[in-house]
Amino acid sequence: MNERCVDASSFQCGPLSVDALTDADAPKWDEFVHQHERASLYHLSAWRRVVSDLYGHETHYLYARQGNGEIAGVLPLVRLRSRLFGDYLVSMPYFNFGGAVGTSESIEQALIERGCELAKDLGVKHVEFRDSKRRAGWERVRTDKVLMQLKLPGSVDAMWSAIGTKRRTRIRRPAKEGATVHFGGAELLDDFYFVFSRNMRDLGTPAYSRSFFDRIISEFPQHTSLIAVRLHGKPVSAGFLMSYRDSMEIPWGSTLREYNHLAVNMLLYWECLKKAIESGKRIFDFGRSTVDSGTFSFKQQWGAEPEQLYWHYWLNDGVSMPNLTPHNPKYRLAIRVWQRLPLFVTNALGPRIVRSLP
Numbered sequence: 591m592n593e594r595c596v597d598a599s600s601f602q603c604g605p606l607s608v609d610a611l612t613d614a615d616a617p618k619w620d621e622f623v624h625q626h627e628r629a630s631l632y633h634l635s636a637w638r639r640v641v642s643d644l645y646g647h648e649t650h651y652l653y654a655r656q657g658n659g660e661i662a663g664v665l666p667l668v669r670l671r672s673r674l675f676g677d678y679l680v681s682m683p684y685f686n687f688g689g690a691v692g693t694s695e696s697i698e699q700a701l702i703e704r705g706c707e708l709a710k711d712l713g714v715k716h717v718e719f720r721d722s723k724r725r726a727g728w729e730r731v732r733t734d735k736v737l738m739q740l741k742l743p744g745s746v747d748a749m750w751s752a753i754g755t756k757r758r759t760r761i762r763r764p765a766k767e768g769a770t771v772h773f774g775g776a777e778l779l780d781d782f783y784f785v786f787s788r789n790m791r792d793l794g795t796p797a798y799s800r801s802f803f804d805r806i807i808s809e810f811p812q813h814t815s816l817i818a819v820r821l822h823g824k825p826v827s828a829g830f831l832m833s834y835r836d837s838m839e840i841p842w843g844s845t846l847r848e849y850n851h852l853a854v855n856m857l858l859y860w861e862c863l864k865k866a867i868e869s870g871k872r873i874f875d876f877g878r879s880t881v882d883s884g885t886f887s888f889k890q891q892w893g894a895e896p897e898q899l900y901w902h903y904w905l906n907d908g909v910s911m912p913n914l915t916p917h918n919p920k921y922r923l924a925i926r927v928w929q930r931l932p933l934f935v936t937n938a939l940g941p942r943i944v945r946s947l948p
Contacts, residue, residue: 605657606697608704610650611635615661619653622661623691628722630687631834633664636809637682641668644805645945650679652704654697663692665701669714672946678912679709679717683948684798685841686737686878686899689721706904716912717904718948722897730903730911736896738876738889739837746867752893753860760853761860764819767852769826771861772818776807781818781825782842787937789844794925796940796947803830817861819854827854829862838866839875859892 611619616635623629641647647668654663666688671677682688690705692698702719709717724731743749750758772778783800790797807814813834819827829843840862845855859876866874876889881896903911928936 606662606700607655608652608700609655611638611653615653618661619651619664622653622664626691626693629664629691630685631810631813631832632682632685632687633666633691634810635666637666640802640805640809641683644799644802647683647945650705650708652701652708654692654701662694663690663697663701665690665698665705667705667708667717669712670946670948674943675946676912677712677714678948679705679712679714680948681705681717681719685720686735687720687722689719689902709904709906713906715906715909718912719902719904721900721902724898724900725902728902730905732901732903733898734880735878735899735901736881736886737899738879738886738894739897740863740874740876740892740894742863742867742872742874744867746864749863749867757856757860757891760856764821764852764854764857767821769819769821769852769854769857771857772820773861773865774816774818775811775814776804776816778816778818778828779803779807781820782816782828782830785818785825785828785846786830786842786844787940788846788933790940791931791933791936792847792929794929796928796944797937798944799941802941806830815865817858817865819858819861821849821852821854826852827858829858831862831865833866833869833871836871837873837875838862838869838871839877841877843877855888863892 619635623633635651638649638651642649647670650667650669652665652667653661656662665681667679667681668683669677669679670683680688681690690698690701692701705717705719743752772781779800783803787797813832815831815833817829817831818825826849827845829840832839832841843858845858863874876892876894878899879886879889905911
């Protein structure tokens with residue numbers, strides 16, 4: 591398929607129709623997601639409420655319906671608009687997945703084509719489809735990002751043996767310094783956000799609002815948990831965990847830099863791995879990384895292996911490939927300035943900026 595997309599102005603093609611999701615059809619949408627092997631937690635319809643209620647984003651959740659009325663494929667799309675970063679659609683922003691999933695390639699293609707036609711109608715600059723597989727015929731695709739995933743052994747003891755002496759020694763050190771580990775839910779959100787927001791400021795990156803994480807917990811209580819490592823009562827490392835099917839993921843994990851020498855991040859990730867194994871998970875997802883980056887190497891030391899991500903792009907006429915990343919040279923000065931701002935300033939301004947970043 592060519593990324594310029596064939597004509598898909600018609601919502602119906604033979605026995606298949608592509609429609610916009612309504613609240614009445616949300617249960618059927620979610621049932622399809624739960625049953626499809628490649629669908630993710632981020633395909634569920636509740637994210638539509640999260641991004642629209644919190645950030646006011648326009649959402650376009652497309653689904654393919656067969657002649658018998660059954661849903662055969664889904665494609666969630668979110669429109670991000672700002673003066674700083676432009677006007678575009680993403681499936682899905684903020685997370686690693688969200689591209690079209692269907693019962694066949696042709697159904698996924700119909701959804702993508704309709705998404706491209708929608709983009710033309712809206713006049714957006716581009717569409718970013720975040721896929722877990724390479725789609726034939728697309729020339730514009732980013733492959734610089736991978737997931738780092740670890741296949742978990744059947745017991746904590748087996749994992750402890752597998753990580754080796756050097757890592758076991760580092761994991762033990764924080765406890766000797768008085769570190770304590772705490773798992774929970776919303777009651778740990780203050781600990782998590784204290785560490786997360788400060789770490790993001792130090793990296794020069796705007797942070798999501800505290801209300802973003804609070805809303806995720808309230809929408810997905812059975813899929814979320816938090817971990818905090820405290821040293822003498824102060825949170826120094828924390829993570830936000832998402833579980834779905836046989837996998838546990840840590841999309842956000844942070845440590846205060848001044849405590850790195852105590853290896854509290856090693857303790858944090860070890861406890862997450864223990865939790866995943868004890869919960870019967872088969873996969874631990876360390877999250878997204880750039881190949882050969884520092885975070886890539888950190889995750890690799892645990893035995894995690896890269897899973898390629900494919901982000902396909904449709905571009906409107908005259909539009910070049912977007913580069914809305916911290917590696918873009920035009921953002922270097924802004925990053926340096928951000929790192930020097932007081933935390934109360936970055937916590938106030940950051941959510942207004944990051945809401946429009948994918």
